[in-house]
Amino acid sequence: MSYLRKVIECIPNFSTSDRKVVEAILDEIRRIQDARLLDYTFDGYYNRLVVSFVGDEDSVLQAALNSATKAIALIDMNKHKGQHPRLGAVDVVPFVPIRNATMEDCVEFARAFGRGLAEAHHIPIYLYGEAASRPEAEDIDWVRQGEYEGLHEMMKRPGREPDFGPNEPHQTAGATIVGARRIMVGFNVNLGTPNLEVARRVARAVHGKKGGLTDVRAMAAMIPEKDMTQIGMSIGDFKKTPLYHVLELVKIEAERYGAPIVGAEFCGLVPLQALIDVAKHYLEVEELEEDRIIEIAAQKALEQT
């Protein structure tokens, strides 16, 4: 692949944690030449699969359409339960500019993908994020209000028409939210308490729209097999709201209820700058640019020669 071609990341979220369905979806991405599967995570308690892949425009479009088609064929939302809010089998498909691509490219790309998916499967598509066609829809929480169970009612309301596809839910796949956004960080912190109410209070305290940290979304979930709870978060702008702010605020709030932090995990991929900012903070290092990292510096040097 040429170093000048546009590289786009796609991070589709599917409403399943069934291993066979997961593999069938992943295979649709793996079989596309020039698309590269980077990461995937799925959990029973969210009953959700988050996949990340990159490629040029053609291969990303093909991999996104094929994997969505497989998910729509295999997932029946009427039987789906899970702790993460969702609107459909292919719940959300964001596109992120990685290299030589602009946000405008990804917005255009999201519209093309959304239109294609709607036509192929007669499924309603809502555009969100930078691709939103109305201001409220920039916020995915607004789009997802009422979830799959409330979708039929929600779609009847004025101002809730989909951007593409029919004005009623797909019978088994609900609706799909498609958009463009910047890189964001998925960061889940586990609390050593099975008390979901405690986790909910902690989540509320850090949630951006509830007085917490800017552009942070936080939700509480039970992890039954571990007898603990989890604060599942996404950080919209990790430069403005560094990860150590998020962790330290969760820690402070959880301490009020005597709940320790017993581990954390990233959901999906992590931007390098987010890790650099964490290392800088805790090591008390004042200056540390990406170019000071050996591997990055050597890579850039190689590309110049």
Next chain:
Amino acid sequence: MSYLRKVIECIPNFSTSDRKVVEAILDEIRRIQDARLLDYTFDGYYNRLVVSFVGDEDSVLQAALNSATKAIALIDMNKHKGQHPRLGAVDVVPFVPIRNATMEDCVEFARAFGRGLAEAHHIPIYLYGEAASRPEAEDIDWVRQGEYEGLHEMMKRPGREPDFGPNEPHQTAGATIVGARRIMVGFNVNLGTPNLEVARRVARAVHGKKGGLTDVRAMAAMIPEKDMTQIGMSIGDFKKTPLYHVLELVKIEAERYGAPIVGAEFCGLVPLQALIDVAKHYLEVEELEEDRIIEIAAQKALEQT
């Protein structure tokens, strides 16, 4: 440059902090095609310049020889004072394998460079680290015993013959230590006290050979213009001895004397894994591989296609 060529990093340390001399040395590296200057730092209190550059074998050899030649021409060790131990104008020249190169390559390379420098300038060369020709010389502190001022006497002792060049110091440039090593981390922590004795005690506490952390070298220095002291450290194996161990141990020891940490800095480049380990520790993340970083994952994906 082909992605299959050997990439070697060279991190020469020169005994100067004179801006004109610094620039003259750097220019010798900049003018070599296919060598890339990655980083340099110099400080008056160490009176030392640490440079980092990468390239393929030919360009690194040329840049190392030319910059050393310039330093030998411009630096007079008889007038040199500085808080960092040193043996000569070109104090130490380590080579580090970065890509497609092995440690054996770098050992051979160090010997070729040492022989070339000795022949060109009639300067004694001591091999150290992985390139050492005797076990004691694996430890750079052993080679540097007595420093420049004691070099003449030291060289008369049995078992102290140089590996290449004459058996007496160069009149203005002393001797040069040349070797091969793995990537290591230079990490300096500033203490909010001007008391050098306190800094020395903290340095001793973390120094590997004095009961501190494995493969960590630590020295105390005064930073007169800031009215503070610095613990200058190198961490030989940052995977075995992570940076957060180093920082937290310095913090604990300094606290005994009421001295706060007032900042830190990296000297030279930092390996990505060292930063990942710091982020993992403080964020309490259990798993985080290099491949989960977007930029690295995307780069690898691109190289495969």
